[in-house]
Amino acid sequence: MQTPQAVIEIGSTGIRLLVAEPVEERTADSEQPVQKKYNILDRSEFPVNLGRDVFTAGSITRETLLACLQILNRFGEQLKGWGISRQETIVIGTSAVREANNRDPFVDRIKVKTGFTVHVTDGIEENRLMYIAVTECLKDESVSVRQSDSIILEISGGATEMMLMEKGRMVGAHSMRLGTVIIEQQIRAMLGNIDDAHRFIGEFIRNTKNALNTEMNLDKVQQFIALGTDMKLAAIFAGKPISPFLWEIQRYDFEAFVDEVQHYTTEECIAKFKLNYNDAQTFQISLIAYKLFVYLTNVTSIIVPETSIREGILLNNAELSDGELRDEFTQQILASATSLLRKYQGDEAHAEHVKRTSLRIYDAMQDELGLDPHVRMLLSVSAILHDIGMFIRAEDHNVHSKYIINHSEIFGLSRDDKALVALITNFHKGSRMPQDDPEFRLLPRTSRMIILKLSAILRVADALDRTHQQKLIDFTINFAHDSLTFRVKGHTNLALEKLAVAQKSDLFENVFGYKIVLV
Structure with a gap:
């Protein structure tokens, strides 16, 4: 028997607990167990006035906070009977917690007084x-x-x-x-x-x-x-x-x-x-x-x-280890990004070509990047949306791309993911280094490195389709000790692409130390 798992949702009208046990089944063509579903073991729910507090006065009252602490401590005792600690329990706060003016003190009080850590979700x-x-x-x-x-x-x-x-x-x-x-x-x-x-x-x-x-x-x-x-x-x-x-x-x-x-x-x-x-x-x-x-x-x-x-939370944890389901979910995210591009009348052929080229560069450099698979998906979304700002104005369209992305909803991307994509698209154009941007310098080191690496790759991929005619379809990527060479088959005139690469490869050379050569 596997250890049960628990989720607590702090919603607008109540706090709800779900305890479930993972069930593993064997497929007909495999001896390896494959997780299929969860058996529900326990449910509990208690009403609270979070929504009424927040949507009338803007903040969670002291009385409601005390009621929440009492309910959560009661759930903590209930979970003890299932052998689940408070640290192992997933606790989420939805719209009422998200919009409360005193959200941070509310979440902190819960942590201190109950031992539960609340993750505040976005829509x-x-x-x-x-x-x-x-x-x-x-x-x-x-x-x-x-x-x-x-x-x-x-x-x-x-x-x-x-x-x-x-x-x-x-x-x-x-x-x-x-x-x-x-x-x-x-x-x-x-x-x-x-x-x-x-x-x-x-x-x-x-x-x-x-x-x-x-x-x-x-x-x-x-x-x-x-x-x-x-x-x-x-x-x-x-x-x-x-x-x-x-x-x-x-x-x-x-x-x-x-x-x-x-x-x-x-x-x-x-x-x-x-x-x-x-x-x-x-x-x-x-x-x-x-x-x-x-x-x-x-x-x-x-x-x-x-x-x-x-x-959904329990299933999400299971799906993280299922490659097929993860790939399907990624396709839904990319479909949502493409739909947003279509809404703003973007060049879908160019966006798709830049995405494919970006991913080829990313995969060729996989051993040097040191990034997790989730970041590869962010590169795909950034490539799809890098020129979406053209809808507003071609000049400084990267700035407009950032604005549109920040103010749009993209399925499957958290607020932090969307902020990263917006900055990557912002830095895909021009010769300016992200390090010169005040907003960039305030970010955590991990986020800065993701932006630098993906922006560098996106700049090169975009330059390789400078004419928006998708000339570079059949090419290979080769590494030397100080250069990364794109060898294009055929006799295509690549004069504009070579010029664009020369103009946009500074960031790539600065981040990775490789000079870009187009042959």
Whole structure:
């Protein structure tokens, strides 16, 4: 028996614990055990008012902090029975913790008083974990289900996480500040009612629709996947199970259920659906929001996986050791980056060529780089997006590329990853050294070295396609003691590329000590 693992989520409306045991199974063609899934051993949940504190006053109150400490210490005793220490437990804080003005003191108090270390997630990281959890639920479904044009949606107390999938590939990932607690507090402040909430949500979604349609035609969406406790309740009362941990609700049944629930009082929601008071207060608002998002599409049914971000965290840890799954996830990240480039009318052929060339240089120098596989993916994203700033202006387009990347959402990239990509693209142009940049000098040494190495490689790869005509397709890379030589087959005129390499190879020579030669 393997050691159980635990995840605690500090959310807007409650603190939730999940304990699960890894299960290993043997494949038919291998004697080696392959981890397939987790068996859920224990679940616990206690309500807290984090969202109401943060989304009304901006900070977590002392009373709420004390309640959180009490719940977490109770979970710590519960975990002791499973042989799991507090140091081994993964604890995440989502939107309410993320937006709290006193986030750092709150996280520090938890560390000091309970022994738990809280990792505060960003919205796109939650999207990534949600995608992993949903993929696991759908893995036994037909290929047509897994490769459909789909929307994946989860509405929580403090945010709405949405992913757009076209033929199974990521084209958009968004974390929107539309949460049930936020809406409920705003409606209460204006002395409104459920009709006002309906209008508020409807206006937000209408303003969002045009932006979403630029990424994928919502009228052609074939599959709507909705997560969350509220949708699970809707599935139980208005849908039917189609496989373990997977439900389906016909659209007209869901709409009828939502309309019926709007007539219930908070007390009736508590009694009928076994909700705590906090969740019952936002239950109607949540269902309205899901219903209005469904209205963006022409789907006839809604798929509801019985999973959460907590399962996504456990599965993420397992997938890190699975090369095939890691490669698939990387492809989704690159698909999201390509979709962003397409949105800004970038030169996709040039971007793809620079990406391939960058990776060939990176792989040829693998023994000298000393970087982990994750950094290789960052180079791919940087190469795809290096010229995206051309949409604003060709002059200083690298600066505009940095701005667009920093203010966009790229599926699978954390805030720190995105900041690295933005700086790498910023330094891909010109002869200026990153070391001369004040922002660069403030970064940790590890980040500085990643930026230097990847910017140097990207500059050379970009120079090798100076004409944007992809002339250098068939070439070899050779090392001498002081030079790196690109030998191009054929009789292509490379005068412009040689000039560009001469202009842009200073950083490469400075970082690696190799002179670039194009033959």
